[in-house]
Amino acid sequence: MAGCVFLSRLSSLIRGQVCCKVSSCAQTRVRRLWCALSCSQLHKVGGNSGLAGKVDRFGGVTVDLAEVGLPADISEDAFSRLLRDSLSQWKAEGRMAVWLRVPMSLSRCAAAASSHGFTFHHARGEYAMLALWLGGGESRLPGFATHQVGVAGAVVDESSGKVLVVQDKNKTKNAWKFPGGLSDPGENIGATAVREVFEETGIRSEFRSLLSIRQQHNHPGAFGMSDMYVICRLSPLTYDINFCMQECLRCEWLDVSELAKTSSTTPITSRIARLLLYGLERGFDKIDLTMEEIPAVYSGMFYQLYYRQLPT
């Protein structure tokens, strides 16, 4: 997917012309088109005189430096000359953007690319993806992931009206809160809640619903990126607490009504406790966003939709 860019026939439009009087419309469009492409739509082009890349139908070109047969010891200067010649060719061909996939061992090529205006788009594990916008004006390349996702689980025992809460060992103010933590890559929201609850408290539980979402930007715990914090309602499968003493100072089954009125908690926990109390009294269908799994347009994949079930 990383090589897919921009509808080439949009290029004249994008170079400064106004689209249907709606500002940023063209920018939005190329982003969306880009996102709708799959890598299978790429086709190879190559120059004898330059780097061989793959061009997508949006006019972007992608070069994977692991696949173009570069000498393993190519110098920064030699790569810089090769890239310069390739850029001349791509510009002459009207390409909108260039993506360079750089294996870590060839990182010196990234320094050379930097001198031609490339910047890092993202990097993971053993490779970095560099990008250069050729379309004129401000770059309209799509961004990379912006949010980490954290999930907490409110395990509610309906028979006793109690909810599982912990006090972090590391906090100065020992406020009651729901156990939780960051999602692993590719992990569903509900799975994170169940896993984190077990790791912190030893309680087994199952997912019931989503209750709230908090969005926070420039998050200190997210390398300056944004944080999405979700609270789920879970039902207990076991009841004997065996909490993590490294992580928690205390762990208890607390009356939901007590949690709803105590000052020894966080603003979010307090609000969710009042919601849970309402749910205990009037039915959780009044507060739940339940999950429905729906087949994605991409074959064999599913997504999870959380929304209010219609009252019956």
Next chain:
Amino acid sequence: MAGCVFLSRLSSLIRGQVCCKVSSCAQTRVRRLWCALSCSQLHKVGGNSGLAGKVDRFGGVTVDLAEVGLPADISEDAFSRLLRDSLSQWKAEGRMAVWLRVPMSLSRCAAAASSHGFTFHHARGEYAMLALWLGGGESRLPGFATHQVGVAGAVVDESSGKVLVVQDKNKTKNAWKFPGGLSDPGENIGATAVREVFEETGIRSEFRSLLSIRQQHNHPGAFGMSDMYVICRLSPLTYDINFCMQECLRCEWLDVSELAKTSSTTPITSRIARLLLYGLERGFDKIDLTMEEIPAVYSGMFYQLYYRQLPT
């Protein structure tokens, strides 16, 4: 924040010992502790014989290659020797992890670091962040952002019972859907919805509530990362459509009841249309997750909490 790692006194615990019988508890804990640290808690250490880094109270060391006075033309071999000596020193000191912040122009140092086991943690713009776990066993370093966030806006005109819908020009099946697109970095969910609706349709609107969340992993439009897609309810401030002809084939105010029963729409749009119909008939308080802005523990910052307001 990028240099903050791990409680050094946890090191013996982390090196294979079991924590309070709850699996992964220690792993979770160090991640959480790491996230709770701020960079102001770093303090400088330096070796005359090696790279000067900053050590946090969790026993991690961070080296910013832009700040340690490396010769601009340092060779990969020379940096590799310097790093090797530094690693010996850090290991002897019991450091848990090493972070290397590498400016793009010094990218050849990343190749050298690769030969010592470093991998890319993330990269943005002009720098890459490399990391190496020294704590033994599987790396327990916190990850980087995993999700992109897309937002659509369902602009509902309560007086007429109509909702604003578009048909994408680029899709083979022309299904009615709500206008929307990806959030810009640092942009609130509601702001994305309002902006995207205007860019696509020319309609001005204001945020009312959050209605649903969809989570999808390995998203083709997210460089293989995950996608969070949120649908908001908006109220119109203007009514004259001036839609983006590059992006949309059609744009209309459609009866919500019509959208709820047509087959010319997506599974999610259909479900949300039925929700909206219920809201029109019984009150939107039955379906809305409204937004409350709450001060964060970090001074001067706020976060947005979306949850069910308690029925009155």
